[in-house]
Amino acid sequence: MAVLLPGKSKSKAFKLAADTVKSGIVAAAKVHGDAKTYPLRVFDVGDAEEETLAAFTQAQGQGAVAVIGPLTRSATNYLADAADIAIPVLALNTFDEATFRRNNLYSFGLPIEAEVEQVVRLMRSQNVSAPVVLKTDGPLSLRMRRAFVDAWHAETGQEPPVLEINDARNQAAELQVRLKDADAVFFAADGRYASRIRPYVPAHCLLYGTSQLVTGRVVPVDLSGVRYVDMPWLANPDAPEYAAYARQRVVSNDEERLFAVGVDAWWLAQLLAKGEPFAAVDGLTGWLELGADGVIIRELTPVVAATRGALPPADNVEASQPAGAAQ
Numbered sequence: 001m002a003v004l005l006p007g008k009s010k011s012k013a014f015k016l017a018a019d020t021v022k023s024g025i026v027a028a029a030k031v032h033g034d035a036k037t038y039p040l041r042v043f044d045v046g047d048a049e050e051e052t053l054a055a056f057t058q059a060q061g062q063g064a065v066a067v068i069g070p071l072t073r074s075a076t077n078y079l080a081d082a083a084d085i086a087i088p089v090l091a092l093n094t095f096d097e098a099t100f101r102r103n104n105l106y107s108f109g110l111p112i113e114a115e116v117e118q119v120v121r122l123m124r125s126q127n128v129s130a131p132v133v134l135k136t137d138g139p140l141s142l143r144m145r146r147a148f149v150d151a152w153h154a155e156t157g158q159e160p161p162v163l164e165i166n167d168a169r170n171q172a173a174e175l176q177v178r179l180k181d182a183d184a185v186f187f188a189a190d191g192r193y194a195s196r197i198r199p200y201v202p203a204h205c206l207l208y209g210t211s212q213l214v215t216g217r218v219v220p221v222d223l224s225g226v227r228y229v230d231m232p233w234l235a236n237p238d239a240p241e242y243a244a245y246a247r248q249r250v251v252s253n254d255e256e257r258l259f260a261v262g263v264d265a266w267w268l269a270q271l272l273a274k275g276e277p278f279a280a281v282d283g284l285t286g287w288l289e290l291g292a293d294g295v296i297i298r299e300l301t302p303v304v305a306a307t308r309g310a311l312p313p314a315d316n317v318e319a320s321q322p323a324g325a326a327q
Helices: 012-032 049-061 073-082 112-125 139-156 172-178 191-200 240-245 253-274
Strands: 002-005 041-044 089-091 105-107 131-135 162-164 184-188 206-208 227-230 287-290 296-299 301-304
Touching (some): 002 012, 112 184, 112 206, 131 139
Parallel strands (some): 089 105, 184 206
Antiparallel strands (some): 227 301
16 A cells, blocks of 8 residues: 655645654554555655656556555645546545546545534534624635535525624624624634634623634633534544554644544555445544545534533444544
8 A cells, every 4th residue: 555645845844744644654554454454655755746646656556556645735636637546546635626536536634614514513403593703814714714604504595694803802892792692603713813702702602613723732711612523533532442552642733633634544545445335434533434526524523622521423323444443
């Protein structure tokens, strides 16, 4: 099984991401690998898409049964356009509109839009009917806001009001007025911005956000009680089945997410290489299933900030392979 990651990248961010994903893949192989699973061969590539294509062609020619990677959207698009894909390729990113859909090409990413959609479903299950989106500055907040508005409209046929917060203290009176008839707020923000807004939100409003509220092991005290969704690896970090990975947790949740992606990618690639159908896989990144156009869908765990005991998956979901547990 070939692993194509930008280990030679000149970008420190890409190289750190690649190394962390690789550590998850290797950990999964060490813990779960046996005579029935395929061994790994890692191809460290640089930033040029042509280098990724060359490594893929080499791996496929040498008898690889599946490929984990590429890591970037641009490299995924390049393979989709130029490669002869005769074996399963599990790209570690989301498809965009430019990606040419190919047989054997799969997408396993962590898009914030999919997370927001799950938060909307959570809100609906908790009888929220009149939310207000609190937007801050920056591209991530914009993506969250757009995703929430689209998902809420798809669920209800209505568009929720959006309030841009530039200075919560100076906008305190406006918040009280605008949220008077709301029953919930959605923080289209990370934890740093949301914690500045939270003290000025009326007490009657339920609070929702994404996993970006929690950037480390400690939740800001002002965000206690906020509902969000996250991968099991972070929602229940002390689960006994995770001890087998002997992972020394780091402060950055982004790094921890990438490690979990690596573990689950190993499992998914094993299943795809064997041609085994799967309805759901119990993974570190969520309950995983194969959706349309080769996209791996993740069902995340509902969490209340500053608490443990996250809600279990739906009763009618059964794992076809226990990816998150030691065998």
